[in-house]
Amino acid sequence: MKKIEAYIRHEAFEPIRMELLELGFPSLTISEVKGSGRQKGITERYRGAELTNYLRPKVKLECAVAERDVQTIVDTILKHGRTGAVGDGKVFVIPVDDAYRVRTGESGEEILQAHPDPATA
Amino acid sequence: MKKIEAYIRHEAFEPIRMELLELGFPSLTISEVKGSGRQKGITERYRGAELTNYLRPKVKLECAVAERDVQTIVDTILKHGRTGAVGDGKVFVIPVDDAYRVRTGESGEEILQAHPDPATA
Amino acid sequence: MKKIEAYIRHEAFEPIRMELLELGFPSLTISEVKGSGRQKGITERYRGAELTNYLRPKVKLECAVAERDVQTIVDTILKHGRTGAVGDGKVFVIPVDDAYRVRTGESGEEILQAHPDPATA
Amino acid sequence: MRRSVATKGFFAVLLLALLMPSAAFAQEDALNLGEAVPTVIDELNQTWVIVGAILVFFMQAGFAFLEIGFSRGKNAGAGIAKIFVNFSICMIVWWAVGFGIAFGGDGTIAGDSGFFFQFGREVAGEAASGATAAFFIFQFMFAAVSLAIVWGSTLERIRFIVYPIYAVVFSAIIYPLIAHWGFGGGLFAEIGDGVQDFAGSSVVHLTGATGALAVLLLLGPRRGKFGPDGKPRAIPGHNMPLFGLGVLILWLGWFGFNGASTLETSGNRFAEVVAVTNLGAAAGVITASITIALLSKKLDVGMAGNGAIAGLVAITAPSGYVEFWAAPIIGGVAGILVVLSVLAIDKVVDDPVGALSAHGVAGIWGTLACGLFTSPRLAETVGVGEAGLFYTGSFGQLGAQAGAVAITFLTVFALSLTTFFVIKKTVGLRVDDETEDAGLDISEHGMYGYPEQFIPAPELVGYGATPRTPALGAVSPASTKEEIPA
Amino acid sequence: MRRSVATKGFFAVLLLALLMPSAAFAQEDALNLGEAVPTVIDELNQTWVIVGAILVFFMQAGFAFLEIGFSRGKNAGAGIAKIFVNFSICMIVWWAVGFGIAFGGDGTIAGDSGFFFQFGREVAGEAASGATAAFFIFQFMFAAVSLAIVWGSTLERIRFIVYPIYAVVFSAIIYPLIAHWGFGGGLFAEIGDGVQDFAGSSVVHLTGATGALAVLLLLGPRRGKFGPDGKPRAIPGHNMPLFGLGVLILWLGWFGFNGASTLETSGNRFAEVVAVTNLGAAAGVITASITIALLSKKLDVGMAGNGAIAGLVAITAPSGYVEFWAAPIIGGVAGILVVLSVLAIDKVVDDPVGALSAHGVAGIWGTLACGLFTSPRLAETVGVGEAGLFYTGSFGQLGAQAGAVAITFLTVFALSLTTFFVIKKTVGLRVDDETEDAGLDISEHGMYGYPEQFIPAPELVGYGATPRTPALGAVSPASTKEEIPA
Amino acid sequence: MRRSVATKGFFAVLLLALLMPSAAFAQEDALNLGEAVPTVIDELNQTWVIVGAILVFFMQAGFAFLEIGFSRGKNAGAGIAKIFVNFSICMIVWWAVGFGIAFGGDGTIAGDSGFFFQFGREVAGEAASGATAAFFIFQFMFAAVSLAIVWGSTLERIRFIVYPIYAVVFSAIIYPLIAHWGFGGGLFAEIGDGVQDFAGSSVVHLTGATGALAVLLLLGPRRGKFGPDGKPRAIPGHNMPLFGLGVLILWLGWFGFNGASTLETSGNRFAEVVAVTNLGAAAGVITASITIALLSKKLDVGMAGNGAIAGLVAITAPSGYVEFWAAPIIGGVAGILVVLSVLAIDKVVDDPVGALSAHGVAGIWGTLACGLFTSPRLAETVGVGEAGLFYTGSFGQLGAQAGAVAITFLTVFALSLTTFFVIKKTVGLRVDDETEDAGLDISEHGMYGYPEQFIPAPELVGYGATPRTPALGAVSPASTKEEIPA
Numbered sequence A, B, C: 001m002k003k004i005e006a007y008i009r010h011e012a013f014e015p016i017r018m019e020l021l022e023l024g025f026p027s028l029t030i031s032e033v034k035g036s037g038r039q040k041g042i043t044e045r046y047r048g049a050e051l052t053n054y055l056r057p058k059v060k061l062e063c064a065v066a067e068r069d070v071q072t073i074v075d076t077i078l079k080h081g082r083t084g085a086v087g088d089g090k091v092f093v094i095p096v097d098d099a100y101r102v103r104t105g106e107s108g109e110e111i112l113q114a115h116p117d118p119a120t121a
Numbered sequence D, E, F: 001m002r003r004s005v006a007t008k009g010f011f012a013v014l015l016l017a018l019l020m021p022s023a024a025f026a027q028e029d030a031l032n033l034g035e036a037v038p039t040v041i042d043e044l045n046q047t048w049v050i051v052g053a054i055l056v057f058f059m060q061a062g063f064a065f066l067e068i069g070f071s072r073g074k075n076a077g078a079g080i081a082k083i084f085v086n087f088s089i090c091m092i093v094w095w096a097v098g099f100g101i102a103f104g105g106d107g108t109i110a111g112d113s114g115f116f117f118q119f120g121r122e123v124a125g126e127a128a129s130g131a132t133a134a135f136f137i138f139q140f141m142f143a144a145v146s147l148a149i150v151w152g153s154t155l156e157r158i159r160f161i162v163y164p165i166y167a168v169v170f171s172a173i174i175y176p177l178i179a180h181w182g183f184g185g186g187l188f189a190e191i192g193d194g195v196q197d198f199a200g201s202s203v204v205h206l207t208g209a210t211g212a213l214a215v216l217l218l219l220g221p222r223r224g225k226f227g228p229d230g231k232p233r234a235i236p237g238h239n240m241p242l243f244g245l246g247v248l249i250l251w252l253g254w255f256g257f258n259g260a261s262t263l264e265t266s267g268n269r270f271a272e273v274v275a276v277t278n279l280g281a282a283a284g285v286i287t288a289s290i291t292i293a294l295l296s297k298k299l300d301v302g303m304a305g306n307g308a309i310a311g312l313v314a315i316t317a318p319s320g321y322v323e324f325w326a327a328p329i330i331g332g333v334a335g336i337l338v339v340l341s342v343l344a345i346d347k348v349v350d351d352p353v354g355a356l357s358a359h360g361v362a363g364i365w366g367t368l369a370c371g372l373f374t375s376p377r378l379a380e381t382v383g384v385g386e387a388g389l390f391y392t393g394s395f396g397q398l399g400a401q402a403g404a405v406a407i408t409f410l411t412v413f414a415l416s417l418t419t420f421f422v423i424k425k426t427v428g429l430r431v432d433d434e435t436e437d438a439g440l441d442i443s444e445h446g447m448y449g450y451p452e453q454f455i456p457a458p459e460l461v462g463y464g465a466t467p468r469t470p471a472l473g474a475v476s477p478a479s480t481k482e483e484i485p486a
Ligand SMILES: Nc1ncnc2c1ncn2[C@@H]1O[C@H](COP(=O)(O)OP(=O)(O)O)[C@@H](O)[C@H]1O
Pocket: A007, A008, A034, A035, A036, A037, A038, A039, A056, A058, A085, A086, A087, A088, A089, A090, C027, C028, C029, C062, C063, C064, C065, C101, C102, C103, C112, C113, E483, E484, E485, E486
């Protein structure tokens, strides 16, 4: 099992979510984060004084999947996340030892994501 | 060392926190996230137009513990997190290579959690 | 590749960010979290009634780096994060299997961080 | 221009009449001074009353923001819908029924004319004039204030449908009865030399707070208000600035509430009333702030604001009857009372805004205070009741005041409890637990009051993303647990 | 103290004059009653008009908060800057040009005197007096309201530079023309016995809404408003409490808007107008709430508020012409119309605040309603037009009203469309997509309206951290994609 | 109804008197016109003054929201507590002491009667009447405005205890002295033909700003305001909409502030004052907006608002003395001045709201502007001073104005600095660093102004969860670092 963590633009999320849903990966979690790459600071102005802001809002997408599905997910993220401009973000793949579904207490890979048609997965 | 990441309902957090505290695991971190499972969207209405929201607020609980404590923590989360309804969430266990306490610079497993009575742990 | 996750005080972040920038590690992500250690609760008062709050706001810093850079990053965090008082936070190091840059689709260690002078890194 | 007819819009006439006022009158040959002077006196009175009515109108915004500030963010929008709908229903019902019962005649129990009040229609045997239109709308604003007071305590858990039902009963019967007794020449005019309640500490504020008590007893506390040990816990309101805005707007409106209750400008009494009102309010803030700071080591913002309201409520009845020196005492006592009362009541009943204390306890105190502080000069000027205990040594007026308080409380409580009981047994008083947890905004109004706080940014369109229409069916937002397994 | 000269500040004189008013007059030997009485009547009229003007001023805050509440948080500060600048430009231009065109003479098309209005200068052949100063500022507030109405629909995407340009044209020409026709004795006074528009359902509200329609057609919808399937999607405003504040302030201001449009206190007519106004507004809330609740199962907060506005807009023209019974009907119909109209318009044009419906559709309905409901008594009192269809069975007045609506719409639409077309072709009407996504606050005003919502806490200094001055160059906030690769 | 006695509540009498006004007078046999007319004139004057006082009251909300908008969210609730407490203390102290010193006699330095002002008590040798009650409360509102101005600059770091102490001194001595000199017939009436300060550019605004300067010098900047390089950094206020609300409320209140400073309706002068005030404010917005847009390429919302305030402050002194044409010039210059001044002062002192510039610099400019623009007509009408330089070519009046500015500044500065110095040496002026970082809301008031922004949702009860009472002891919220190791 792996967990995919992606830092992406806000506007990239919705297309990614929809394609993942179609591919059978409805389960994911997002949060609001602020990121810095080697981007320049943004200078904001307030009553004549300046404030330079080095961090930009991004969406962090987290999604635990079975090993065999990792590439599908990553490809989907890369496909919709790309604008070609700096700041598109990064995707990291992290090992997961174990997984539990709270509702039932079941554990293991099968709880991760429900493929629409498991046979073809 | 392992890190437990759980996506749970808001109302589950307080009982979990209190039992973990009693068990000697006071140290944890939470954040507000929005998650999607294979849940239906929620249709909201605004001035007659509709807005469908596929993401629901959840609490993400993160807690790094020694390997031997993982099951205790997971069990506590499962126990209090369960309502039996869809949306109760998931728990993932992730490997941790190293840990440091900022205040002292110490590292290693012993910095993780303070058991009330280490002998019985 | 490793991912460093640090839970630190708000006021520690800016000096850490600036030193990491100088050291050639501009890329990182932060988020607002609430943490509990074995700290006491804070009692707040509202219209005569009390509310005890056991969770304190912290910044979570996430930063994926090549294995050889882990110690540099950790040291920087420890250096600026320390006030010596309880609540300074923790740093965890987590394995990363893979990394992708969304903008280009490239993957692997070289996408992680841009050293100002790679030769000396 | 008086009665003159404009044939080409306003301005031509305006120039003729206003640029040369004496010329305008000259036109009408000779100004009949014996008629013009009483007319202008009357018009000045009505101008002041209408200014007062407009100020009292704004108190609706005051209640709305006081209550929204004291709610959690998930119930913030509901406070707006509530004010709109209650105020509007009250207006229509007051017009149709309430005004007639309150002021349409001088029977002991109720009036019997002036329904669907308007010109040409008679009120109390007289053809209604423009003057009465001012009185009609001014008194309506009081009814609406009284109704608004009922709802603050029911925040965050009441079903919306309860509002229109009770609003109709309250605006048609409950408030008009009390108003008839206290302001309309009914029952309270017959107790002793008359009960002193200048602008309604009892008629308006105690009435509202009593309605609140009745509904609270049947409604129960918000989820989580009392711990398993039965101890009350703080459920902090989400926005102290909006709370403060509410208090300041109420304070503003009160200058109309008390000041224009003179109903005229005669002798500049209204100016004294305004000054006395401000002294009472200021003292309420100071004593409430000191009391809570001594008790809890912190100057609670909400309590300071409650002190202002309590001071204002308490000075409302005496504002036309007492000299300046009494005002800070009356307001100051109210400020202490409100803090102690909020702390005591919080142990038993869940009153998120402190209305029982600020309008009920302070309203009773203010009404009784007339029996203590009313000065002989002002009892005579107003022509109601006699001077208070501190001037006369007699408990007479105090007794009359206490009687009015008791009658008001019992009447309103009985009528309200009955009404709410029927509502509870039929449509139901309270939302279910899931709705309460989700918040009234999303459950009853379809959208959060602060959508960006609750809905993730990518779902709030406008990022250029244009997702397709959802393939999956939609469920009602109230069922927050109905999801399909992953 | 009248005309008396103070040599030592106000107070000495004040004591002499005010503490002993009759003495003060005695000083001037004998009070000339024949002069004093018309003067005080005039002064009372002007006091009421100025109170009205002040209330109407506050409607600017009403528009600001209604619009801010209906915007997303990233555009909240821009709403404040917009109101400040538009109101201010309107003031200066109205003074310099607009007032003269609107009220500086009684030509059919436009006035021709009173530019750079002030004392000593003549207006319409008469030396302007203090009375006219009240009229000047009261009428200005109407112009400013009309201008404010134009902008609500353009939220979240219009370039700031558009405001000053159109504001000048609107305040100098567009509104003054219509005001001259409707209020200043021009064109509309010559249609039949005169067009009835007491306080401006058509002159003020339809004019504003027509300007809004013109700009909307050229501006286009916000990004993400319509899906790829062409269906409208909800873009929820960020703050229902602020929206509610806006509505309540507008409602408050409307008592001045309609009430003081009597321009005098004669016969206490203003009190009737205030009562009628409130009945109309209340009915609008009730019917709009019921309509949307029936259609969508939820009592939408914004729709309830739009119902209030629609009720107020509709009752504006008839408020001086109709009896009480007609007011709830007029307001109630407006409440239904506004909901249906918002739903219909939302399918085609992106009007985030519903101004086309609440001010346009309801404005037309209100103007026509005079042709139905005007009572003979009031047509005669005001001296404009004749009674409505329901009294007379004649379509005469209704026809006059319809004519005025058509002329107003066509004139304003033609002039506005031309102006906005020129703006579009020169400086441009709309911000680019990146700016729209980032929000107008940060892009056009340099800082978010709610900085803490958008900027991470560590960047908001004051944590004791004192980072060095940035070594790297700064880029403009608008270029949200310009970053350097890691 | 005048003086008539109601025996059965208001309404019976109301019907008799108001429905048949002439009948009511007939009752008293023959209306004594020679008495009734001066009385109604007086009552109209007092009505206008009380309307003005109520408008000026609302400026407290204006200051509160301007300041809250310019604060960070962690200090938002404190702004509400501050306004409540300062206003209230000012009221009580003004009543007890301040009014007597300001207006209780016409000595050069101070009044000596009218303490614990009320009816029956004499003021300046005359028995106080209702008229004086209006004057008393109107002038009090000015004192409260002046006090409010002091505190804006001290946001986010001052100890709460400083407020009551200085408020007492300011309301008892500092402001009353200046008010006596400028408004009460004291010192400034003896400079030349009298100093012209119609509504208090200097008496009220410069006084407040000077108090602010004194405390700022002893208080120091907020943590993080100046970088290690000494350069000022932006600490953005958290809420531009609330800031805008504050400005709009202040603007509204100013119509009462300047308009009712006529103290009467004679000659409709108040209408001219209102119009002149609005012209000045509008010009201030426009020039400030242009100035900051030219300097920083962005139309800063706060600066546009500061431009409005500066325009209003500047036109305050001249509003009764200048013709329309001068108003946009005076306001426009103030708009430019305030921007330049904010930018300059920001380099040296930390004034988060720009009060030194908007009230101080603009107040000085406005006072001096009388010496330039006062018209002969109006100098004569008011009866104070002579026409300005641009009419007379003489520097006489300008000199008198400059003298008053200097005396006001020096007096207030000396008294305030002394008071604050004593406070600093005794109870202390400033919170400690930890409290400042945590925010005043939680530290001094026990709860955040926006709890949901700072406290995690699960801790905000009401989710149905009912955790047991904490076993662990509780610590004071101020000690944000005291935790126990994990
Ligand atoms: N090594 C990293 N660790 C954590 N977050 C990162 C890392 N690199 C990038 N990010 C996140 O991705 C966002 C965009 O990255 P950036 O490097 O600016 O884009 P690009 O990959 O196009 O050069 C950053 O704002 C940050 O949130």
